[in-house]
Amino acid sequence: MNIAAVAVVAVxxxxxxxxxxxxxxxxxxxxxxxxxxxxxxxxxxxxxxxFMNIRIRxxxxxxxxxxxxxxxxxxxxxLNRREFNAVFRANxxxxxxxxxxxxxxxxxxxxxxxxxxxxxxxxxxxxxxQELYTSPDVRGLGIGKQLLAALRRIAVKKKCKNLxxxxxxxxxxxHRFYVREGMQQSHFKFVEELSGDADE
Numbered sequence: 133m134n135i136a137a138v139a140v141v142a143v144x145x146x147x148x149x150x151x152x153x154x155x156x157x158x159x160x161x162x163x164x165x166x167x168x169x170x171x172x173x174x175x176x177x178x179x180x181x182x183f184m185n186i187r188i189r190x191x192x193x194x195x196x197x198x199x200x201x202x203x204x205x206x207x208x209x210x211l212n213r214r215e216f217n218a219v220f221r222a223n224x225x226x227x228x229x230x231x232x233x234x235x236x237x238x239x240x241x242x243x244x245x246x247x248x249x250x251x252x253x254x255x256x257x258x259x260x261x262q263e264l265y266t267s268p269d270v271r272g273l274g275i276g277k278q279l280l281a282a283l284r285r286i287a288v289k290k291k292c293k294n295l296x297x298x299x300x301x302x303x304x305x306x307h308r309f310y311v312r313e314g315m316q317q318s319h320f321k322f323v324e325e326l327s328g329d330a331d332e
Contacts (some may be wrong), residue, residue, distance in 0.1 A: 144322070160202075182235075184270075185237050186236055186241075186275060186278060187234070187235045187238065187288070188232055188234045188235075188282050189233060189235075190231065191231035191232065191243075193224065196217065198233065198240040198243075199231070199243055200213065200220075202243045202265045202267075205261060205265065206265045228247065228248040228249070229238040229245065230245065230246040230248075230286050231243070231245050232244045234266070236270060236275075240267075241267045242265060242275045242276065242279050243263060244263065244265070244279035244280065245263045246259050246260070246287060247259070248287070248290055248292060256291070256292070256293045257291060258293060258294045258296060259283070259286070259287030259289060259292040259294070260295075260297065261283055264279060264306075265282060266279070276309060297315065
């Protein structure tokens with residue numbers, strides 16, 4: 133590696149350390165520029181710095197295709213598209229449901245949803261994160277953290293008393309993420325799958 137290349141790598145590492153996770157607001161959403169140092173396999177230190185420009189905004193009708201693919205990947209199955217579309221459209225018009233989508237430049241890379249309910253046993257509103265997804269190729273870069281923070285801000289603005297999330301037992305990495313974000317495991321969830329005519 134020549135002197136010029138060494139200097140470029142050194143400057144990139146210093147700048148990455150200085151602006152990592154720096155937040156700023158844009159008119160189109162929350163944008164977060166940061167450098168992610170990559171360490172090569174042969175131990176020679178930082179080999180490159182990848183610049184990302186993350187923007188989070190509310191979901192629009194035209195995002196439905198991206199959201200469908202993300203939720204199918206999250207659930208590890210192909211969901212019924214007609215039924216999915218009906219729920220998506222209904223929730224998009226529901227003031228108690230908040231959908232956010234994250235972009236890296238122009239590419240969709242994450243999705244988060246918040247459902248607000250007013251519950252007697254909480255004597256107030258509670259926000260529940262129903263879906264939180266980041267694309268596999270950008271996991272570990274802080275996008276999930278940014279989406280959760282944006283959903284939390286909505287819950288605070290809506291005067292929710294709690295922010296809650298239910299996560300499948302097999303998603304151990306997700307459990308560790310929520311604990312790191314300050315959440316506590318406090319409940320068990322019991323599920324019964326219903327089918328057939330309710331009058332039967």
